[in-house]
Amino acid sequence: MATVTPDVSATPESAPDKSAPKRPYPGALVVVEGTDGSGKSTQLYLLKRWLEIGGYRIHFTEWNSSPLVKSATRRGKQRRLLTAVTFSLLHAADFADRCERQVLPLLHGGYLVLADRYIYTAFARDAARGCSPKWLRNLYSFAPVPDLTFYFRAPLDVAVNRIVAGRPKLKYYEAGMDLGISLDRQESFRMFQERILNNYDQMVETDHFVLMDGTLPVNRLQKQMRELVRERVDLAQFAPKKKKRDETK
Amino acid sequence: MASRFYGIPLPGVNLEELSGPLIVLEGSDGSGRSTQVTLLTEWLESEGFAVQTMGLRRSLLVAQDIDGLLEENAVTRMTLALMYGTDFYDQLERRILPALQSGLVVLADRYIFTLIARAAVRGIGRDYLHGLYEMALRPNLTFWLNVRPEVAFDREFKKAHSISYWESGRDMSLSNDLFQSFIRYQSMIKREFEYLSNRHGFIEVDGEGSVSEVNGMLRKQIAAHLGIRNTHYRPSNALAQLWR
Numbered sequence: 001m002a003t004v005t006p007d008v009s010a011t012p013e014s015a016p017d018k019s020a021p022k023r024p025y026p027g028a029l030v031v032v033e034g035t036d037g038s039g040k041s042t043q044l045y046l047l048k049r050w051l052e053i054g055g056y057r058i059h060f061t062e063w064n065s066s067p068l069v070k071s072a073t074r075r076g077k078q079r080r081l082l083t084a085v086t087f088s089l090l091h092a093a094d095f096a097d098r099c100e101r102q103v104l105p106l107l108h109g110g111y112l113v114l115a116d117r118y119i120y121t122a123f124a125r126d127a128a129r130g131c132s133p134k135w136l137r138n139l140y141s142f143a144p145v146p147d148l149t150f151y152f153r154a155p156l157d158v159a160v161n162r163i164v165a166g167r168p169k170l171k172y173y174e175a176g177m178d179l180g181i182s183l184d185r186q187e188s189f190r191m192f193q194e195r196i197l198n199n200y201d202q203m204v205e206t207d208h209f210v211l212m213d214g215t216l217p218v219n220r221l222q223k224q225m226r227e228l229v230r231e232r233v234d235l236a237q238f239a240p241k242k243k244k245r246d247e248t249k
Numbered sequence: 250m251a252s253r254f255y256g257i258p259l260p261g262v263n264l265e266e267l268s269g270p271l272i273v274l275e276g277s278d279g280s281g282r283s284t285q286v287t288l289l290t291e292w293l294e295s296e297g298f299a300v301q302t303m304g305l306r307r308s309l310l311v312a313q314d315i316d317g318l319l320e321e322n323a324v325t326r327m328t329l330a331l332m333y334g335t336d337f338y339d340q341l342e343r344r345i346l347p348a349l350q351s352g353l354v355v356l357a358d359r360y361i362f363t364l365i366a367r368a369a370v371r372g373i374g375r376d377y378l379h380g381l382y383e384m385a386l387r388p389n390l391t392f393w394l395n396v397r398p399e400v401a402f403d404r405e406f407k408k409a410h411s412i413s414y415w416e417s418g419r420d421m422s423l424s425n426d427l428f429q430s431f432i433r434y435q436s437m438i439k440r441e442f443e444y445l446s447n448r449h450g451f452i453e454v455d456g457e458g459s460v461s462e463v464n465g466m467l468r469k470q471i472a473a474h475l476g477i478r479n480t481h482y483r484p485s486n487a488l489a490q491l492w493r
Contacts, residue, residue, distance in 0.1 A: 069328075081310045084260050085259060089334050089335040093335060097328040100327055129260075135256075135384065139380070
């Protein structure tokens with residue numbers, strides 16, 4: 001892909017956005033959500049490249065990446081010790097580590113933080129495993145609310161086929177085998193993903209998701225995504241400092 | 250039957266199958282809790298009750314990971330609180346519920362109350378913490394072995410000849426003097442316990458009494474709850490050294 005420099009001058013020159021909720025930090029948080037195979041990671045990667053190439057102050061973070069709880073997660077998965085509740089708690093502990101040591105300090109430090117999956121992944125997936133939605137909401141109530149949440153939605157068959165085609169064998173928890181809904185891994189995966197998809201759909205309104213059609217060509221989706229980011233995030237704030245900008249207007 | 254959970258039940262648990270009682274001992278470091286659990290276990294077994302114990306950092310899933318986090322001192326309060334939560338629910342789901350289903354007596358050497366108190370003094374909201382533990386089982390009896398922080402300090406120092414980082418709350422930067430830090434931290438925990446005691450109906454026991462006195466009081470209450478007539482007990486030779 002050719003270098004695309006974000007057009008900073010296109011941001012509305014004044015207009016302090018009154019619709020945006022007040023945050024206790026100068027940074028901004030953009031997250032992508034969606035089922036496996038919805039194309040969200042590809043899209044966030046392209047968004048990240050666009051901003052990186054433009055020299056913006058960004059940080060990229062993804063679900064399940066904290067080294068602190070990695071060994072516990074691995075042990076739990078290998079030995080199949082995890083229940084719906086402990087699976088959820090372990091991911092919450094992992095998320096808390098990232099949140100307290102990366103996301104929050106970076107938001108306070110004025111970064112644009114990009115997150116591949118966020119708390120809505122837990123809401124959709126852990127509720128599909130049988131956790132109470134109310135309990136989950138409380139569990140993650142310490143997390144900062146995103147400025148922009150993209151929900152990449154692909155129909156069940158499309159998403160499932162993308163995953164199944166690329167993988168010889170689905171993993172136990174990935175396929176939702178712990179739910180005991182089917183002994184066949186592919187069938188179990190499909191039913192699990194269906195529940196997750198339904199849970200995501202229910203959050204579109206309540207959590208102000210921006211719905212993205214995951215069946216569109218990659219470059220078209222990316223164009224939409226960049227436009228939305230330009231519209232909804234004050235990119236100038238994260239732009240490379242050329243010279244001291246006039247802060248008043 | 251009153252609900253055995255505080256809020257919503259754990260997914261997939263049939264309450265009718267839980268026949269055994271859950272008895273909790275809470276109290277600070279140096280309150281004599283663990284000694285009492287050891288003695289009560291022997292007494293109950295001699296009376297023909299099978300006992301399962303639980304405590305903090307004893308889960309198969311994450312106990313060793315928490316040990317690692319505590320050694321590093323790099324962990325933040327929310328992560329630690331949630332790792333302890335994982336440790337708690339892993340024990341509850343995979344050890345305690347099966348034990349109660351089989352009619353065992355469960356003795357808990359600390360329970361959610363210590364976890365709530367420790368997190369609350371570090372600034373995590375009480376409502377948040379009660380929500381986190383709403384799927385915990387409500388104990389049948391909760392004893393609070395209450396000791397003054399100064400007494401706890403003496404006992405802990407005699408035991409280990411030093412005061413640990415976490416017991417003195419050094420992550421909270423209360424004082425550079427470890428004695429002061431310990432006293433202030435344990436006083437904060439104690440205040441949190443007073444609040445929890447009112448909210449959850451603890452049976453307060455003077456933990457500064459002798460081991461045999463405290464044990465006698467605990468036996469009396471537990472015997473009444475379980476319908477044990479004979480509360481007489483002398484520890485076996487193996488445990489005689491605990492009997493002071």
